[in-house]
Amino acid sequence: MKLLLVHGINQQEREAADLQSSWLGWLGDAMPERGVLDRAEVQTPFYGKTLYNLMRGRGVNAVIEQGTGDSIDAEELAFISGAMEEVGQTAGLTAKEVAMEQRADEASAVEQGLLMNRRVNAIGRLLEKYSPAHGRFVLPLVRQAYAYLRKPGVAAGVDAIVGGNLDPAVRTVVVAHSLGTVVTFKLMRALAQAGRPVSCPLYVTLGSPLGLRAVSAALGVPFEIPPGVERWVNAVEPRDAVTLGKPLDADTFVDGIENILDISNTQSDGPHDVQGYLSDRRIATKIEMALR
Numbered sequence: 001m002k003l004l005l006v007h008g009i010n011q012q013e014r015e016a017a018d019l020q021s022s023w024l025g026w027l028g029d030a031m032p033e034r035g036v037l038d039r040a041e042v043q044t045p046f047y048g049k050t051l052y053n054l055m056r057g058r059g060v061n062a063v064i065e066q067g068t069g070d071s072i073d074a075e076e077l078a079f080i081s082g083a084m085e086e087v088g089q090t091a092g093l094t095a096k097e098v099a100m101e102q103r104a105d106e107a108s109a110v111e112q113g114l115l116m117n118r119r120v121n122a123i124g125r126l127l128e129k130y131s132p133a134h135g136r137f138v139l140p141l142v143r144q145a146y147a148y149l150r151k152p153g154v155a156a157g158v159d160a161i162v163g164g165n166l167d168p169a170v171r172t173v174v175v176a177h178s179l180g181t182v183v184t185f186k187l188m189r190a191l192a193q194a195g196r197p198v199s200c201p202l203y204v205t206l207g208s209p210l211g212l213r214a215v216s217a218a219l220g221v222p223f224e225i226p227p228g229v230e231r232w233v234n235a236v237e238p239r240d241a242v243t244l245g246k247p248l249d250a251d252t253f254v255d256g257i258e259n260i261l262d263i264s265n266t267q268s269d270g271p272h273d274v275q276g277y278l279s280d281r282r283i284a285t286k287i288e289m290a291l292r
Helices: 016-030 035-039 048-055 074-090 095-104 118-130 132-150 152-163 179-193 213-219 274-278 281-291
Strands: 002-006 041-043 172-177 203-206 232-235 258-260
Touching (some): 016 035, 016 274, 048 152, 074 132, 074 213, 095 118, 152 179, 179 203, 203 274
Parallel strands (some): 002 041
């Protein structure tokens, strides 16, 4: 049995071996029988640097330079605006609060934010003010999701890395976090549509943004559990703004997904951090049983 671990956003400064070691350590510590991991074929496709560079118009092997090549067009702004509005509403931000924040800090509206849009910046600042973890993860996630879903060159680069590890002939437990859930869902759906469904006894999504309307609209129909996936478990930390604190179900994405909605993530990086998800004994136990 193969175990495929697919990371999420902001991993461009990491290395594949270090990332895999961390994930396996957290999972192993939470598993009733850690030895199951030792017997599994583990693969951790690492696309963090490729995504970062392609988003900035550089080659997949370019040297990462912080803060350069960061541009935005009208289509991207519309995508990001819609997603940030949805997150802000779910977080309880009122129209009055957002308007007051715009007026209070218009002079620096584009100074601190990445976007030349005062309302989006105001929402971002309010999220950061009320919950630093919200502000830290939501905007980068939305921007990377847009790049992956709407920029063909970016999608091709990421898909080549992750898709090469999805072999329809090999039974594979897939565990994905954050943007990795979007990547794996899209790839497994495409393989099934091509008549080559991945044999997946368990698909685990952690901190997934698939419930965001902007993301699901960009993915397009059909919304279905990819043929070949025997069981889909989705985990949500109620304070994780990327998930909106909601399940993936018939109202937000698709029916038939098993949701665990009370993950408690107390890691220093906040509710979206993958460590808290992988350290949950229920998640680890389900992965262990699927690998047996």
